[in-house]
Amino acid sequence: xxxxxxxxxxxxxxxxxxxxxTFGVHDIDLSVQEGEFxxxxxxxxxGKTTLTRCMNGLIPDFFEGKIAGTCQVCxxxxxxxxxxxxxxYVGSVFQDPRSQFFTLHVKTEIPFPSENLGVxxxxxxxxxxxxxxxxxxxxxxxxxxxxxxSGEKQKVAVASVYTAGVTIYVLDEPSANLDWIGTEQLRQxxxxxxxxxxxxxxSEHKLYYLRELADRxxxxxxxxxQKIFSGKEFSGYSGEWLYKNGLRQVNLKQIREESVVIxxxxxxxxxxxxxxxxxxxxREQLLWGNVSFECESGDxxxxxxxxxxxxxxxxxxLMGLEKPKSGxxxxxxxxASKQKRRKKSFYVMQDVDYQFFAGSxxxxxISGYVNIPNVQEQAREILKSFSLAGYENVHPSTLSGGQKQxxxxxxxxxxxxxxxxxxxxxxxxxxxxxQLVRETIKQQASKGRIAFVITHDYEFAVSLFTSLLIxxxxxxxxxxxxxxxxxxxxxxxxxxxx
Amino acid sequence: xxxxxxxxxxxxxxxxxxxxxxLGFYFHNxxxxxxxxxxxxxxxxxxxxxxxxLKRLISYAVMYGLIFVLTAVNVPILSMVFPAFLMMIxxxxxxxxxxxxxxDKAPIDELLYALDAIHIxxxxxxxxxxxxxxxxxxxxxxxxxNESLKMRDLNLSFSNLTRLVKTLENYMVPLLFRSExxxxxxxxxxxxxxxxxxxxxxxxxxxxxxxxxxxYLLGMAAVxxxxxxxxxxxx
Numbered sequence: 001x002x003x004x005x006x007x008x009x010x011x012x013x014x015x016x017x018x019x020x021x022t023f024g025v026h027d028i029d030l031s032v033q034e035g036e037f038x039x040x041x042x043x044x045x046x047g048k049t050t051l052t053r054c055m056n057g058l059i060p061d062f063f064e065g066k067i068a069g070t071c072q073v074c075x076x077x078x079x080x081x082x083x084x085x086x087x088x089y090v091g092s093v094f095q096d097p098r099s100q101f102f103t104l105h106v107k108t109e110i111p112f113p114s115e116n117l118g119v120x121x122x123x124x125x126x127x128x129x130x131x132x133x134x135x136x137x138x139x140x141x142x143x144x145x146x147x148x149x150s151g152e153k154q155k156v157a158v159a160s161v162y163t164a165g166v167t168i169y170v171l172d173e174p175s176a177n178l179d180w181i182g183t184e185q186l187r188q189x190x191x192x193x194x195x196x197x198x199x200x201x202x203s204e205h206k207l208y209y210l211r212e213l214a215d216r217x218x219x220x221x222x223x224x225x226q227k228i229f230s231g232k233e234f235s236g237y238s239g240e241w242l243y244k245n246g247l248r249q250v251n252l253k254q255i256r257e258e259s260v261v262i263x264x265x266x267x268x269x270x271x272x273x274x275x276x277x278x279x280x281x282x283r284e285q286l287l288w289g290n291v292s293f294e295c296e297s298g299d300x301x302x303x304x305x306x307x308x309x310x311x312x313x314x315x316x317x318l319m320g321l322e323k324p325k326s327g328x329x330x331x332x333x334x335x336a337s338k339q340k341r342r343k344k345s346f347y348v349m350q351d352v353d354y355q356f357f358a359g360s361x362x363x364x365x366i367s368g369y370v371n372i373p374n375v376q377e378q379a380r381e382i383l384k385s386f387s388l389a390g391y392e393n394v395h396p397s398t399l400s401g402g403q404k405q406x407x408x409x410x411x412x413x414x415x416x417x418x419x420x421x422x423x424x425x426x427x428x429x430x431x432x433x434x435q436l437v438r439e440t441i442k443q444q445a446s447k448g449r450i451a452f453v454i455t456h457d458y459e460f461a462v463s464l465f466t467s468l469l470i471x472x473x474x475x476x477x478x479x480x481x482x483x484x485x486x487x488x489x490x491x492x493x494x495x496x497x498x
Numbered sequence: 499x500x501x502x503x504x505x506x507x508x509x510x511x512x513x514x515x516x517x518x519x520x521l522g523f524y525f526h527n528x529x530x531x532x533x534x535x536x537x538x539x540x541x542x543x544x545x546x547x548x549x550x551x552l553k554r555l556i557s558y559a560v561m562y563g564l565i566f567v568l569t570a571v572n573v574p575i576l577s578m579v580f581p582a583f584l585m586m587i588x589x590x591x592x593x594x595x596x597x598x599x600x601x602d603k604a605p606i607d608e609l610l611y612a613l614d615a616i617h618i619x620x621x622x623x624x625x626x627x628x629x630x631x632x633x634x635x636x637x638x639x640x641x642x643x644n645e646s647l648k649m650r651d652l653n654l655s656f657s658n659l660t661r662l663v664k665t666l667e668n669y670m671v672p673l674l675f676r677s678e679x680x681x682x683x684x685x686x687x688x689x690x691x692x693x694x695x696x697x698x699x700x701x702x703x704x705x706x707x708x709x710x711x712x713x714y715l716l717g718m719a720a721v722x723x724x725x726x727x728x729x730x731x732x733x
Contacts, residue, residue, distance in 0.1 A: 082694070084692050084694040084697065087689075087690060090690075092690040094683065096683060098680075102687060102691060103605065103631070108606055114700075114702070115699050118699060120700060121704065128499070141499075161691075319649070321649070353672065357650075358671075368651070397672075
C-alpha cells in the first residue's frame with residue numbers, strides 16, 4: 001500500500017502580524033498527511049484563521065508579518081512563494097460567502113480558478129461537467145450569486161476549487177453563516193471530498209457536524225497548539241469538559257434540555273400583538289399570511305424555520321422596517337405605526353459591522369443618550385460585564401468578530417427599548433461568547449423586555465427560549481405559547497429539519 | 499451544458515461605450531444627440547424589453563423637458579447653471595446605459611480574457627474587474643447600513659435635517675469600513691483563486707470574433723454614418 005504523502009509541514013513555526021504584536025501563532029509543530037481530515041478549533045482569537053492563512057499561502061504574501069521556523073505546503077516553503085503558487089494545489093473556502101466570489105454568476109465562478117491557472121478550454125469544460133455531476137449542482141448553474149442561499153454559496157465555493165483540480169481544501173469557519181440544512185449539505189460535501197481522498201483542513205467553532213469526519217482535532221489556545229486529539233477520542237469527551245475548555249458541543253443530543261422560566265422584575269408590563277398579518281414582496285408570491293399572536297414581558301420568542309421561509313422578514317415587519325400587506329400590530333394594547341415600532345425596538349443584525357457608527361466603543365455606547373446623567377459610567381459598567389473594559393477608546397470596526405458581537409448586544413443593554421430583535425446573534429461565536437449572549441438575552445427578558453431571536457444554532461437555543469414562532473413552508477406561522485412550550489419540542493423541530 | 503461565448507463579443511461592447519462617449523460630446527446638432535440616445539434605447543429594448551425602454555425614454559424626455567422649462571422660464575442662477583449641467587448629463591447618458599449593458603451582459607471571465615486579447619495590461623484590467631464586481635455588492639451594503647441607521651433613528655429624515663453632516667458621517671463611516679473589509683476579502687479570494695498579473699489566463703468559453711460580431715460591427719458603422727449625416731444636416 002502506498003504511504004500517504006506529507007502535504008503540510010509546520011516546524012517550530014511562529015508568525016506575528018505586522019500590525020499586531022499579540023495576534024498570530026507560536027511554536028507550531030504539525031504534519032498533515034495526504035487524505036487526512038483535520039479540524040482546527042479553539043476560542044476566538046486562538047490562531048485558527050492564521051494557521052489556515054499559512055496553509056493557503058496568504059501568509060506572508062498577502063498578510064505580512066514576522067516568521068520564525070518553517071512551513072511547507074506541498075513541499076513549497078511559504079516564505080519563498082506567492083499565494084498564487086499554491087492555488088493549483090490548495091483550494092480555500094472562506095467564512096463570509098458574500099465576498100468569496102469574484103464573478104457574479106455561478107456559471108462563471110465555477111471555472112474561474114481554472115481559467116486563472118491557464119488550464120486549456122476543453123479541459124476546463126470537461127472538469128466543469130464532472131464537478132456539476134459529482135457535486136449535484138446543476139440546478140444552481142443559471143443563478144446569480146445573489147440568488148443563492150448561504151448553503152448553496154458554500155457549495156459553489158467548493159465547486160469552483162474542485163474544478164481547478166486541487167487536492168487540499170482549507171475551509172475557514174464554513175458553517176458560520178449556514179442554517180441547519182446548509183450545514184448538513186456542507187457535511188455531505190465534505191464527506192464526499194474525504195471519500196475521494198482529498199486532504200481537508202477545517203477551522204471551526206461548531207463541531208457537531210464534523211464529528212464523524214475528523215481524523216484529528218487540533219485544539220489551539222493563545223496561538224499555540226494546546227492538544228491534538230484523534231477524531232474518535234475527541235467525540236468521547238463530555239459536554240462539560242468541552243464547555244470547560246471553551247469549545248462547542250460535539251453531540252447535540254447529549255445537551256441537557258432545560259426549561260427557562262423568566263420572572264420579569266419590572267412592574268410595567270409590555271406586550272406586542274399581531275393580528276392577521278400577511279406579507280408579500282412585489283411581484284412575488286405570498287411569503288406568509290394570516291399570522292396572529294401575542295407576546296408579553298419576559299418572553300424570549302424563538303423564531304425557527306427553514307431558510308427562505310421569511311423569518312427575517314417577520315422580525316423586520318414587527319420592528320417596523322417593512323410594511324405588512326395586511327393586518328395590524330399593536331404595542332401595549334395600542335395600534336403602532338412603523339415609526340412607533342422602530343422607536344421601541346432594538347435590532348442586533350447578523351452582520352454587526354453595519355451597526356457601528358461612532359469613532360470609539362464608548363461613543364458608540366452613549367450615542368443618542370448623551371443627555372442622560374452618568375451615562376458614561378453606565379456604559380463603562382455594561383462594557384465591563386461584556387469583557388470589553390479597556391476597549392473604550394478603540395474604534396468598533398477594529399474589534400474582533402466576537403468582540404463586535406458582544407458590543408452590539410451591549411448596545412441593546414444601553415437602550416431602554418422594550419422590544420429586542422436578534423438575527424442569528426451567535427454566528428461565528430465560540431462557546432464562551434455564545435453563553436454570554438444567551439445570558440444577556442435572559443437578563444434583558446428578566447427586566448421585562450420581549451426578545452425575538454432567530455437562530456439555527458440548537459446549542460444556543462436549547463436553554464434560551466420560552467416560546468416559539470415556527471415559520472412553516474406552507475406560508476403559515478405557528479405560535480407555541482409559553483404554556484405550550486417545552487425544550488423537547490425544540491429538539492423535535494431541529495431533528496425534523498435534520 | 500453549453501459553453502457558448504456571449505454575443506456580441508465583450509470587446510465590441512467596450513468599443514461601443516467608447517464610440518458613444520466620443521459621439522455624445524462631439525455632435526453639435528441636438529437631433530444627432532437625441533438620435534444617438536434613441537439608437538441605444540432601441541438596443542435596450544432588444545436586451546431588456548419594453549419596460550426598460552420606456553423607462554429610459556421617459557427619463558430622457560423629462561431631462562429634456564426640464565431644460566426647456568428652465569430656459570423658457572427665467573429663474574435666476576438656476577436657469578443659468580442647471581440647463582448646462584443637464585445637457586452634460588444628457589450627453590453622458592448613453593455611455594451610462596451602455597456601461598450597464600456591459601456589466602449585465604458580459605461575463606467577467608470573458609471580459610478579462612477579451613481585454614487580455616487586446617493587450618490591455620492586467621495591472622489595469624484586474625482593478626477594473628474588481629470595480630465591476632464591487633458595484634452591486636456595495637449597493638447592498640449601503641442598503642443594510644441605511645436600515646441600521648433607521649433603527650437607531652440616525653438616518654436622514656426631516657427631524658434629522660439639522661444634523662446633516664453627522665448623519666452623513668454615520669452613513670459613511672461603516673460604509674468605508676465595510677468597503678475596506680470587502681476589498682481585502684476580495685483581494686485575498688482572487689489571489690487564492692490564482693488571479694495573477696504574470697500568469698496567462700484562459701477562458702472556458704471560446705471567446706473570438708464570429709460572423710455575428712462582424713455583422714454587429716457593420717451595423718454599428720452604418721448607424722454612426724447615419725448619425726454623422728444627421729449631425730451635419732439642417733434638422
